[in-house]
Amino acid sequence: MKVLSYTVLAALTLASTATSCNYRSIRTAQDITPGNYFNEKLDWRYGAGDIRIQTTKINTILMDRWYARTAYNCQYGTPRIIITDIDNCTDCYISSEMIRDIIESAAIDDGRYTVVVGNGCDECELDALMNKNLFHPKYSNSSQLLPGKALAPQFLAKIRLTKAVSSDNWYDYEDYRMTVTLYDIETQVAIDSAWDVLRKQVCR
Amino acid sequence: MTSRSLRNITLILLSLTTACSSAHRQQEVISTYQQGYLAPADELLSEQIAHEMPQNAYWKSKNAVTLLLDRATIRFTEGDTSHAIQDYDLALQALDYYGQDSTIDTAGQLLFEDGCGAYCGSNLEQILARVYFALTLLHQGDENNACALLRQAEELQQRFQQSIQPYLKDHFCNDNALAKYLLALLLEYQDDTSNAAILYQQVQELNGILPVDLNLCTEAEKHATLVIICHNGNVPFKISDTCPASIASALALEMILASQDIRPAYSSFTGIPVPALCQQWPSCPLPTTISLDGVCTPLSPILDVAAAAYNELEYKKPLIVARGVARFLLRRTAVAFAEGQDPCLGALVDFGIFIANASTKADTRSWRTLPSSIDLIRYRLAPGLHNIGIAVTGYGNNRYEEQCCIVLKAHDLCVINIFNIHPHVTINLIPTRFLKGE
Numbered sequence: 266m267k268v269l270s271y272t273v274l275a276a277l278t279l280a281s282t283a284t285s286c287n288y289r290s291i292r293t294a295q296d297i298t299p300g301n302y303f304n305e306k307l308d309w310r311y312g313a314g315d316i317r318i319q320t321t322k323i324n325t326i327l328m329d330r331w332y333a334r335t336a337y338n339c340q341y342g343t344p345r346i347i348i349t350d351i352d353n354c355t356d357c358y359i360s361s362e363m364i365r366d367i368i369e370s371a372a373i374d375d376g377r378y379t380v381v382v383g384n385g386c387d388e389c390e391l392d393a394l395m396n397k398n399l400f401h402p403k404y405s406n407s408s409q410l411l412p413g414k415a416l417a418p419q420f421l422a423k424i425r426l427t428k429a430v431s432s433d434n435w436y437d438y439e440d441y442r443m444t445v446t447l448y449d450i451e452t453q454v455a456i457d458s459a460w461d462v463l464r465k466q467v468c469r
Numbered sequence: 470m471t472s473r474s475l476r477n478i479t480l481i482l483l484s485l486t487t488a489c490s491s492a493h494r495q496q497e498v499i500s501t502y503q504q505g506y507l508a509p510a511d512e513l514l515s516e517q518i519a520h521e522m523p524q525n526a527y528w529k530s531k532n533a534v535t536l537l538l539d540r541a542t543i544r545f546t547e548g549d550t551s552h553a554i555q556d557y558d559l560a561l562q563a564l565d566y567y568g569q570d571s572t573i574d575t576a577g578q579l580l581f582e583d584g585c586g587a588y589c590g591s592n593l594e595q596i597l598a599r600v601y602f603a604l605t606l607l608h609q610g611d612e613n614n615a616c617a618l619l620r621q622a623e624e625l626q627q628r629f630q631q632s633i634q635p636y637l638k639d640h641f642c643n644d645n646a647l648a649k650y651l652l653a654l655l656l657e658y659q660d661d662t663s664n665a666a667i668l669y670q671q672v673q674e675l676n677g678i679l680p681v682d683l684n685l686c687t688e689a690e691k692h693a694t695l696v697i698i699c700h701n702g703n704v705p706f707k708i709s710d711t712c713p714a715s716i717a718s719a720l721a722l723e724m725i726l727a728s729q730d731i732r733p734a735y736s737s738f739t740g741i742p743v744p745a746l747c748q749q750w751p752s753c754p755l756p757t758t759i760s761l762d763g764v765c766t767p768l769s770p771i772l773d774v775a776a777a778a779y780n781e782l783e784y785k786k787p788l789i790v791a792r793g794v795a796r797f798l799l800r801r802t803a804v805a806f807a808e809g810q811d812p813c814l815g816a817l818v819d820f821g822i823f824i825a826n827a828s829t830k831a832d833t834r835s836w837r838t839l840p841s842s843i844d845l846i847r848y849r850l851a852p853g854l855h856n857i858g859i860a861v862t863g864y865g866n867n868r869y870e871e872q873c874c875i876v877l878k879a880h881d882l883c884v885i886n887i888f889n890i891h892p893h894v895t896i897n898l899i900p901t902r903f904l905k906g907e
Contacts (some may be wrong), residue, residue: 289528289566289569289587290569291528291564292569310562347622351613353617354617355617355620356618356620357621358558358561358602358606358617359617361611361614442812
């Protein structure tokens with residue numbers, strides 16, 4: 266009987282240990298984007314930290330290109346980006362207010378442009394904002410600058426977030442692609458577009 | 470032993486001692502909620518949350534999932550959508566956190582009872598948490614994020630479906646018609662009609678009452694869409710029952726052991742506790758009719774939450790019973806071991822184990838503020854003013870009626886939620902941006 270009891274105890278202990286052998290912890294992810302050698306620790310959910318990284322990168326690329334192409338001097342006024350649409354095609358809840366705050370703070374840090382975020386949910390509000398912006402004397406200028414006529418231009422911008430997932434036995438590899446497309450406010454023609462992919466390794 | 474292990478053991482012992490008071494408090498909250506006193510129910514629950522998980526530290530309470538989901542639903546019913554969103558978001562984080570396996574929890578469940586482990590929500594609850602979160606966002610007009618959450622729910626459904634044993638697939642289905650329908654609706658709203666058509670087709674196969682042709686139509690951008698969702702009744706709650714077969718099996722075991730000259734243990738005859746679902750008559754769904762511009766139509770059930778909860782419990786019962794059997798064997802072995810040392814000690818241990826077995830309960834935690842059934846109707850309307858009448862027929866002469874006017878523009882999506890919490894308590898939630906005069 267004694268042997269039986271020890272056997273049962275040992276078997277049950279082994280079974281319970283084998284079925285679950287880890288403690289709970291708040292999950293984290295690693296930034297394993299190719300070319301990024303720091304492998305920063307991130308929140309497992311796509312959120313503020315990730316958006317900040319991507320927004321800063323993309324907006325810097327877009328502004329660098331635009332300044333290089335137009336040779337604009339920002340002493341005439343800071344260009345303005347009006348974000349009209351944030352298209353979240355991922356499966357993560359991302360608060361619009363959070364995105365707005367992050368984009369605004371990225372613009373403040375950069376200093377070469379300002380940002381206005383329109384509320385795409387309310388069409389009337391967006392129309393009113395657009396009318397106000399379109400006829401604003403300081404910004405009544407196309408983003409295609411004419412030589413010697415440089416007022417501060419303004420752009421329309423759309424942000425799209427997409428997600429792709431692959432996995433192995435231990436990790437999920439999540440690719441978050443952020444695309445920002447700039448449009449000329451007068452002609453509504455796409456001027457430029459930039460994207461960035463953030464690769465996260467999330468423990469399953 | 471690490472400090473984390475010590476903390477977990479302390480939590481198990483604490484959860485054992487506080488399980489009773491937690492269940493009692495939850496019952497108090499649910500009674501208050503079902504009487505229609507939403508603000509006091511919210512307050513009671515907030516007090517409990519502040520006590521069990523100060524500063525929203527969900528990792529401190531093993532009941533975090535149910536507490537947060539209950540409060541979020543109460544707040545959503547109240548119309549306090551911004552706080553409901555915070556709670557649903559936190560509840561999803563808690564679901565992810567407690568979805569991870571824990572050795573200490575498993576050992577605690579094996580040695581003590583199922584309820585001393587953390588509650589990580591049933592499959593149905595995990596999907597509905599996302600659906601309700603999406604409905605709250607839709608009420609605020611945030612279709613983009615609502616779509617993201619419904620995408621998550623769809624992915625989760627597919628993952629659950631893959632995890633079901635192939636031979637059980639015909640008997641047990643995790644697919645949630647409501648989640649699929651809402652995702653299809655939002656995809657259609659975003660002009661992704663091909664994916665919407667696939668999902669509508671799946672809903673039709675699951676439900677049989679919402680044909681694809683009715684939903685997808687040409688020139689959708691010229692029309693407005695009105696969806697009325699009725700959260701009808703209360704989901705059955707869990708009680709701790711005893712598996713009758715377990716008593717018979719224990720009897721057979723003791724007879725076999727007696728044939729080997731081993732004295733029977735009286736503690737074996739208490740049986741193995743298993744959860745069972747129970748529903749009171751006032752919690753049943755009530756017939757609800759919508760009149761739109763004078764034309765009356767009854768709502769069609771899209772998701773029978775009670776039946777889905779029952780099916781899932783039946784699917785999970787073998788695992789619960791297996792854990793109960795392992796616990797029983799451990800305890801019976803302890804009695805036999807003590808008996809082998811000294812017959813008096815054996816009798817004493819048998820008595821102690823008898824009390825332990827009799828007081829061991831099944832895990833009865835669940836998301837109690839869910840409805841028993843979710844009914845839905847969809848209209849495609851011309852832009853302009855529309856009169857909506859809501860009529861709920863209660864028991865006896867009790868009847869709830871309300872009229873309202875909404876103004877819709879082309880390509881608008883208006884989702885109205887009706888909560889039939891109890892025969893005398895009906896609350897409707899209409900987004901204020903569509904109300905006439907707003």
